[in-house]
Structure formats: C-alpha cells, structure tokens
Amino acid sequence: MKTCPRCGETKSLDRFWRDKRTKSGYAVYCIPCGTKRNAEKYRANAVREGRTTRSWRLLSAELPDGRRRCQHCMEALPLDSFVKNAGKAGGIGSYCKPCHISRSTTRTSNVCMAEQRHTTYDGGTASALPTATT
Numbered sequence: 001m002k003t004c005p006r007c008g009e010t011k012s013l014d015r016f017w018r019d020k021r022t023k024s025g026y027a028v029y030c031i032p033c034g035t036k037r038n039a040e041k042y043r044a045n046a047v048r049e050g051r052t053t054r055s056w057r058l059l060s061a062e063l064p065d066g067r068r069r070c071q072h073c074m075e076a077l078p079l080d081s082f083v084k085n086a087g088k089a090g091g092i093g094s095y096c097k098p099c100h101i102s103r104s105t106t107r108t109s110n111v112c113m114a115e116q117r118h119t120t121y122d123g124g125t126a127s128a129l130p131t132a133t134t
C-alpha cells in the first residue's frame with residue numbers, strides 16, 4: 001500500500017504507475033492523480049504556446065442544450081445546422097454546414113462540383129443509393 005500525497009488516499013501499488021526514477025519504484029502520485037496532473041501540464045503548455053485547448057473547453061461548457069459549437073466559425077448553432085458524421089459521438093460532425101462546405105471546397109478545389117455535392121450534406125448516404133443505371 002502507498003499513500004498518494006495529492007488525493008491523500010492510501011491505495012494498493014497497482015493503483016500507481018511504475019517509475020524507475022523514484023526510490024520505491026513507483027510514481028509519487030496515484031494513476032488518477034498522475035493522469036490529472038499530466039492533463040493540467042499539457043493544458044498549461046498549450047496555453048503558453050498559444051494553443052486554445054482550455055478556452056475551447058470553456059466554450060463548449062457554456063453551450064445551451066441542443067446546441068453545438070462549430071469548430072471553424074465558433075458559432076453556437078442548433079444541431080440541424082451541422083453536417084452529419086457517423087464517425088463522431090452523437091452522429092454530428094464538428095463543423096456547421098456552411099463551414100463544412102467552405103472547408104471541403106478549399107480542400108477539394110480540384111474536384112468537380114458534382115462530387116462535392118455528394119459528399120457535403122448527408123455523409124454520402126444519398127449518393128450511395130443505387131441510381132438509375134438500367
């Protein structure tokens with residue numbers, strides 16, 4: 001057993017990371033505290049380097065129910081203003097439709113317009129439907 005100085009709890013050694021640099025061979029803090037500490041360090045570094053991890057978290061915390069912030073224009077918009085993305089939690093993409101369109105337009109500026117229309121709104125489900133090929 002070992003006491004974590006951060007949360008003050010005494011936990012069995014398997015709740016601590018192994019750390020060869022310490023006398024005991026285990027990290028000073030327990031795994032949950034170590035994880036939090038690392039996250040805080042990461043955020044502090046991010047803020048110092050001008051990255052916006054922290055403010056982004058604050059922004060998302062302020063959102064009223066049923067809204068979501070577009071990660072491009074940072075507007076809080078109702079969910080139906082967002083593109084669907086089956087790969088994301090909640091099935092909603094990170095960008096509002098106008099931003100998604102402008103992003104995909106910039107990214108695929110050399111792709112023909114028809115192709116862009118297929119990939120823009122509904123994640124390609126409509127274009128996956130069998131078309132009249134007979």
Ligand SMILES: [Zn+2]
Nearest residue numbers: 004007030033
């Ligand atoms: Zn702890």
Ligand SMILES: [Zn+2]
Nearest residue numbers: 070073096099
């Ligand atoms: Zn947007």
